[in-house]
Amino acid sequence: MATELQNQSLSIFFLLLLPLVQSYPSTSLYPTIQLSIVSTTTNPSLIITFSVIDFGATGDGIHYDTKAIQSAINTCHTHHPTTPCHVTFPPGTYLTATIHLKPNTILNIQKGATLLGGTKIEDYPEEDWRWYVVMAENVSDVGITGGGVVDGQGPKFVRRFDERKNVMVSWNQTGACLGDECRPRLVGFLGCNNVNVWNVSLRDPAYWCLHIVRCENTTIQDVSIFGDFNTPNNDGIDVEDSNNTVITRCHIDTGDDAICPKTYTGPLYNLTATNCWIRTKSSAIKLGSASWFDFKHLVFDNITIVDSHRGLGFQIRDGGNASDVTFSNINISTRYYDPSWWGRAEPIYVTNCPRDSTSKEGSISNILFINITSNSENGVFLSGCNGGLLSKLRFVNMNLTYRRWTNYAGGLADYRPGCQGLVNHSAAGIIMEHIEGFEVENVNMRWSDDPTGRWNNPLDFRPSTVNNISLLNFHSGLYRQ
Numbered sequence: 001m002a003t004e005l006q007n008q009s010l011s012i013f014f015l016l017l018l019p020l021v022q023s024y025p026s027t028s029l030y031p032t033i034q035l036s037i038v039s040t041t042t043n044p045s046l047i048i049t050f051s052v053i054d055f056g057a058t059g060d061g062i063h064y065d066t067k068a069i070q071s072a073i074n075t076c077h078t079h080h081p082t083t084p085c086h087v088t089f090p091p092g093t094y095l096t097a098t099i100h101l102k103p104n105t106i107l108n109i110q111k112g113a114t115l116l117g118g119t120k121i122e123d124y125p126e127e128d129w130r131w132y133v134v135m136a137e138n139v140s141d142v143g144i145t146g147g148g149v150v151d152g153q154g155p156k157f158v159r160r161f162d163e164r165k166n167v168m169v170s171w172n173q174t175g176a177c178l179g180d181e182c183r184p185r186l187v188g189f190l191g192c193n194n195v196n197v198w199n200v201s202l203r204d205p206a207y208w209c210l211h212i213v214r215c216e217n218t219t220i221q222d223v224s225i226f227g228d229f230n231t232p233n234n235d236g237i238d239v240e241d242s243n244n245t246v247i248t249r250c251h252i253d254t255g256d257d258a259i260c261p262k263t264y265t266g267p268l269y270n271l272t273a274t275n276c277w278i279r280t281k282s283s284a285i286k287l288g289s290a291s292w293f294d295f296k297h298l299v300f301d302n303i304t305i306v307d308s309h310r311g312l313g314f315q316i317r318d319g320g321n322a323s324d325v326t327f328s329n330i331n332i333s334t335r336y337y338d339p340s341w342w343g344r345a346e347p348i349y350v351t352n353c354p355r356d357s358t359s360k361e362g363s364i365s366n367i368l369f370i371n372i373t374s375n376s377e378n379g380v381f382l383s384g385c386n387g388g389l390l391s392k393l394r395f396v397n398m399n400l401t402y403r404r405w406t407n408y409a410g411g412l413a414d415y416r417p418g419c420q421g422l423v424n425h426s427a428a429g430i431i432m433e434h435i436e437g438f439e440v441e442n443v444n445m446r447w448s449d450d451p452t453g454r455w456n457n458p459l460d461f462r463p464s465t466v467n468n469i470s471l472l473n474f475h476s477g478l479y480r481q
């Protein structure tokens with residue numbers, strides 16, 4: 001089953017990535033793509049099913065069902081090591097410590113069933129990097145589906161609720177991790193091949209939600225993610241050092257970054273995210289900030305970004321190079337939130353200043369933004385670094401509208417994390433510095449008639465650091481509401 005699906009996934013990469021080396025515009029290069037749902041590509045009679053109830057799970061939400069669930073998974077795998085095997089959770093609430101997936105096992109959490117993560121440190125393995133409610137390590141053909149819920153009980157990790165930003169519990173007593181970032185993640189696939197997560201709802205992670213690390217061939221489809229809007233670090237999907245990842249039809253409503261590719265130990269190639277809806281108090285899509293290796297061939301298409309703190313972002317800081325990235329057919333609305341969250345209401349944010357004096361400079365090149373509409377409280381921020389390593393940017397078919405609707409103060413350029421931090425700088429439609437090659441075509445910028453005069457500059461560039469700009473059919477003007 002996975003093979004069939006993955007073949008389709010690969011053809012999608014091919015079709016979507018082609019335009020990167022072709023000239024625009026050409027509609028035929030962007031066909032409508034229908035991914036088939038994993039379950040329909042498998043002959044149901046080939047799937048072996050074990051119910052956790054038959055292994056003694058209570059599903060009462062009070063007693064730990066860990067042993068029953070883990071025995072069901074182990075039995076599934078031992079008896080059918082090479083056949084797809086589903087571990088089924090009938091309606092009920094299954095409280096559990098960390099569970100470990102075995103090769104060829106899929107958790108089938110049915111509609112009405114919730115897998116509930118424990119809230120005690122003893123519920124999780126010793127090493128903090130293994131703190132997940134569900135984890136799979138170095139295995140193939142694994143996944144989660146069924147229409148049910150995996151819930152991390154995030155609110156139980158809040159020490160003090162705060163509209164601006166909650167203060168979180170820290171499991172740092174072991175000294176293994178620092179500060180308040182010591183909390184369990186929800187679902188992790190580490191070093192896996194052929195991962196499928198589809199038709200499942202992931203809720204209230206205590207920390208990151210869905211973590212894909214060093215994996216090959218991952219499909220995430222029809223997944224909804226709900227995190228507390230005021231909880232820090234409850235990222236939606238973090239994809240790290242992984243190749244061939246498809247994310248589609250996702251719905252992400254969470255406090256921290258929604259889709260966040262990172263590189264720590266190896267490069268990340270071929271990621272597509274399509275047909276998604278996102279709301280976040282941080283970045284909707286962000287490459288970085290962990291960026292030790294390259295990011296290449298990424299496509300983000302047909303995405304709606306609502307009331308977020310930042311839309312499409314690059315925070316390249318550690319020497320990795322980002323190239324061949326397309327953002328197409330995206331509607332963005334960005335606004336200010338409390339400044340303790342990263343983001344300054346920029347619809348588009350591209351930066352690659354080295355994190356600190358020991359960091360290498362990474363480049364960003366060949367980046368296309370096409371068919372983008374934005375309504376935002378701040379302008380676009382494009383800032384390379386001295387080495388001239390931000391190159392070949394294109395903005396095509398864009399409507400950018402600027403107006404203020406919250407009372408947060410503006411007037412800061414945001415280089416965080418690291419670099420120069422926050423710097424006083426008046427707002428502009430597009431701020432540009434250290435860029436080699438920027439093409440703007442069919443871009444319409446509109447300004448609200450702001451009596452305070454905070455908007456007065458469509459294009460702000462440091463002339464000697466910006467080379468090869470072309471503006472074709474670029475308009476900027478006031479509008480009245």
Ligand SMILES: *[C@@H]1O[C@H](CO)[C@@H](O)[C@H](O)[C@H]1NC(C)=O
Nearest residue numbers: 003006007010193194216217
């Ligand atoms: C990923 O999928 C492709 C296409 O189906 C396949 O050729 C490749 O072997 C898969 N990789 C792994 C590591 O399973």
Ligand SMILES: *[C@@H]1O[C@H](CO)[C@@H](O)[C@H](O)[C@H]1NC(C)=O
Nearest residue numbers: 010013014243244269270297
């Ligand atoms: C990325 O996708 C392309 C096109 O499908 C494929 O040729 C290439 O092998 C993929 N790269 C990796 C690292 O899997």
Ligand SMILES: *[C@@H]1O[C@H](CO)[C@@H](O)[C@H](O)[C@H]1NC(C)=O
Nearest residue numbers: 026027030328329370371397
């Ligand atoms: C951009 O939008 C136009 C008009 O809606 C459409 O014809 C074209 O295919 C789109 N381009 C891309 C790359 O999606």
Ligand SMILES: *[C@@H]1O[C@H](CO)[C@@H](O)[C@H](O)[C@H]1NC(C)=O
Nearest residue numbers: 136137138139190191192214
């Ligand atoms: C998975 O592979 C990694 C890297 O090879 C290794 O460090 C880790 O111990 C492996 N885990 C298991 C459970 O085999």
Ligand SMILES: *[C@@H]1O[C@H](CO)[C@@H](O)[C@H](O)[C@H]1NC(C)=O
Nearest residue numbers: 037110111146147148199222
């Ligand atoms: C998701 O699972 C539910 C319950 O099993 C099912 O009714 C529904 O059709 C599934 N939806 C998709 C998109 O697969």
Ligand SMILES: *[C@@H]1O[C@H](CO)[C@@H](O)[C@H](O)[C@H]1NC(C)=O
Nearest residue numbers: 170172173175177178179180
């Ligand atoms: C653990 O984190 C809390 C909250 O950030 C902090 O106050 C405390 O000093 C930390 N303790 C250790 C041992 O790191």
Ligand SMILES: *[C@@H]1O[C@H](CO)[C@@H](O)[C@H](O)[C@H]1NC(C)=O
Nearest residue numbers: 214215216241242243266269
């Ligand atoms: C991804 O592809 C690159 C390039 O082929 C390779 O170096 C890297 O090891 C691959 N990553 C994984 C997790 O397989």
Ligand SMILES: *[C@@H]1O[C@H](CO)[C@@H](O)[C@H](O)[C@H]1NC(C)=O
Nearest residue numbers: 032249274275276277302303
């Ligand atoms: C865009 O995504 C939405 C879901 O967010 C979907 O309903 C719609 O069909 C998609 N449009 C295209 C052209 O794929």
Ligand SMILES: *[C@@H]1O[C@H](CO)[C@@H](O)[C@H](O)[C@H]1NC(C)=O
Nearest residue numbers: 302303304305329330331373
């Ligand atoms: C963007 O907004 C336009 C106009 O309201 C709408 O037609 C289009 O479907 C939207 N696209 C996305 C991806 O939200």
Ligand SMILES: *[C@@H]1O[C@H](CO)[C@@H](O)[C@H](O)[C@H]1NC(C)=O
Nearest residue numbers: 292293294319320321362363
């Ligand atoms: C990024 O590109 C530069 C210049 O080509 C190269 O020297 C550097 O090694 C690349 N970084 C990584 C992490 O591969």
Ligand SMILES: *[C@@H]1O[C@H](CO)[C@@H](O)[C@H](O)[C@H]1NC(C)=O
Nearest residue numbers: 370371372373397398399444
């Ligand atoms: C921008 O606005 C114009 C005029 O309203 C409209 O024709 C065009 O489709 C819009 N483009 C995008 C990418 O939203």
Ligand SMILES: *[C@@H]1O[C@H](CO)[C@@H](O)[C@H](O)[C@H]1NC(C)=O
Nearest residue numbers: 409411412421422423424425
């Ligand atoms: C930024 O401006 C504020 C208010 O005008 C001022 O208090 C502050 O010192 C300035 N910061 C810097 C770094 O210039």
